[in-house]
Structure formats: C-alpha cells, structure tokens
Amino acid sequence: AIMSVPAHDSRDFEFAQIFNLKIVSVVEPIDDATEDTEIFTGYGRSVDSGQYTGMRSEAFIEKVAADLLDRGLGRPATNYKLRDWLFSRQRFWGEPFPILHEIDESGQPTGVVRPLDPHELPVPLPELDDFRPGKTPNPPLSRANDAWLYVERDGKRY
Numbered sequence: 001a002i003m004s005v006p007a008h009d010s011r012d013f014e015f016a017q018i019f020n021l022k023i024v025s026v027v028e029p030i031d032d033a034t035e036d037t038e039i040f041t042g043y044g045r046s047v048d049s050g051q052y053t054g055m056r057s058e059a060f061i062e063k064v065a066a067d068l069l070d071r072g073l074g075r076p077a078t079n080y081k082l083r084d085w086l087f088s089r090q091r092f093w094g095e096p097f098p099i100l101h102e103i104d105e106s107g108q109p110t111g112v113v114r115p116l117d118p119h120e121l122p123v124p125l126p127e128l129d130d131f132r133p134g135k136t137p138n139p140p141l142s143r144a145n146d147a148w149l150y151v152e153r154d155g156k157r158y
Helices: 010-018 057-070
Strands: 099-103 109-115
Touching: none
Parallel strands: none
Antiparallel strands: 099 109
C-alpha cells in the first residue's frame, strides 16, 4: 500500500522516484544536527502543513485527530497487524502441531487424533545435526529420530 508520503516512507520514496513524482517534505528534524537525508522518518516539526505548520509531530497528530473527530470525519485508532500466530511465524522446518495421530501396528494412521495435554506444551524441538532444507519437499522435522516423532500414550502408539 502507498501512503503518499514519499519524503517520510522508504517504500513511498522508491515509488515516487520510479514514477518521477514530486517529493514534498511535511516534517523536518527539530535538531539541526540531524543529517540531511532524502527521507526523514522520525518525529520532528511540521512544515508546509497549513494551520499545523510548526507543530511538533506528537502535538500535530493529536490536533489533526481532534479536528477530524470534531468534524465527524474520523477518530483516533490504533491499528494492529494481527496474523494467525501459528502460520505467521513461518518456521522453515515446519510447525510441530501439538496433535497426536494414532498409528496401527504397521505404522499406518488409524484416523484417531488427540491433542496434547496442556502440561505437555510447548513441544521442544528435536536436536538435529543438519536442519537445512533437503532435496525433497519434506521439512527438516521429518528427519527427527523416532523417539521424537513417535510416542506411546495409554498403550497406543502415535
């Protein structure tokens, strides 16, 4: 997504350069000792911002939010980038799901599954000599030893 602040966001800056867009700074550093850079991403003082010119970033944000609220055009909010915790971690070796799959005497799944008890969590990862991806699509966890891959509970093998 483009926020249209190329002087203050590296992705927007790259976009503006590619498409030859004008880059207008609306925030400048308060400390004159700050290095001049093409992109300023910190808090500072507003410039070329109409009635808000000269305000510190923190006060500017509060004032704009209050003005939008007064006009019924918006309200302050905090946005979180929430993702499913399980898949957002993207462990390259695969996620050790805490589900036991029962297997029969020949090692074939029976279709019976059960979750681990809460006191058995978290599942510690096995010690692997080499956890780099292999030549097959199987994750490195598939190379764990049988003592880690299989357990017995109540006389049943999982």
